Amino acid sequence: MSSPRVLVLRAPGTNCDEETAYAFQRAGATTERVHVNRLIENPALKDRYQILCLPGGFSYGDDIAAGRILATRMRNHLAELVDTFVHGNGDRLVLGICNGMQVLMRLGVLTENVEAAGGHEPATLAWNNHGRFEDRWVDLATDGSKCVFLRDLQHMYLPMAHAEGKFVARDQAVLGELRGAGRLCLRYARDAEGSVEDTPLEFPANPNGADANVAGVCDATGRVFGLMPHPERHIDPTQHPYWTRRNEQPAAGDGLAMFQNAVSWFA
Numbered sequence: 001m002s003s004p005r006v007l008v009l010r011a012p013g014t015n016c017d018e019e020t021a022y023a024f025q026r027a028g029a030t031t032e033r034v035h036v037n038r039l040i041e042n043p044a045l046k047d048r049y050q051i052l053c054l055p056g057g058f059s060y061g062d063d064i065a066a067g068r069i070l071a072t073r074m075r076n077h078l079a080e081l082v083d084t085f086v087h088g089n090g091d092r093l094v095l096g097i098c099n100g101m102q103v104l105m106r107l108g109v110l111t112e113n114v115e116a117a118g119g120h121e122p123a124t125l126a127w128n129n130h131g132r133f134e135d136r137w138v139d140l141a142t143d144g145s146k147c148v149f150l151r152d153l154q155h156m157y158l159p160m161a162h163a164e165g166k167f168v169a170r171d172q173a174v175l176g177e178l179r180g181a182g183r184l185c186l187r188y189a190r191d192a193e194g195s196v197e198d199t200p201l202e203f204p205a206n207p208n209g210a211d212a213n214v215a216g217v218c219d220a221t222g223r224v225f226g227l228m229p230h231p232e233r234h235i236d237p238t239q240h241p242y243w244t245r246r247n248e249q250p251a252a253g254d255g256l257a258m259f260q261n262a263v264s265w266f267a
């Protein structure tokens, strides 16, 4: 298969679906933006796609908790779709960006197979430490050995823009298990040379106070990935905030490689 088909799932309040579809197209994929209600009406639509992408935004107005309502609708009405993409034959990919990661976290697929003491949720995304929406560019380091989307990437410079993005693990055992399995695969970093660090960095390097500087988590197979920063907002070099000050422009923005990795997985 050369060009995978991407289902970019929309809901009321989604606002990054066009940019995300565009990023996948630039990487060589075919995309369709489909409203969640269309999928609930016609669940068989899922069979047309190899990649499920949940883009960023404010689905259902972030009511109750960001991502909670869309995740609940998916759990109750699209369980087969979720199961097909997350498990199935292991031949599909799932990507959640920002609000999309919030949905994947609420669905439990990013922390699947990790038990927390007392049967609690193993991890969640809480409000940023300073209690506000934060919008800034961040340095990211990858431990990309496991995650399909981060293959061969060491560093990315991407914008983040969220209020409820602080990754919090239930306890050290959960954190240790996820880390040991290589699932804490994207971290906020000190600077462009920064590598993966476990001790939380000061604001603004760690913009929300996340445990172990976690910015993205993948499932046990590396095919299901959620991240809080926005790779679709750094596809072209001219989206870099200092692009006019650089003497030479790189061929692409840092985010494009993630989408290319997804597409080439199907080659």
Ligand SMILES: NC(=O)CC[C@H](N)C(=O)O
Pocket (backbone or CB within 6 Å): 055, 056, 057, 058, 059, 062, 066, 097, 098, 099, 100, 133, 161, 162, 163, 164, 165
């Ligand atoms: N950019 C986004 O997807 C925002 C996510 C969510 N609405 C939040 O503020 O936390």
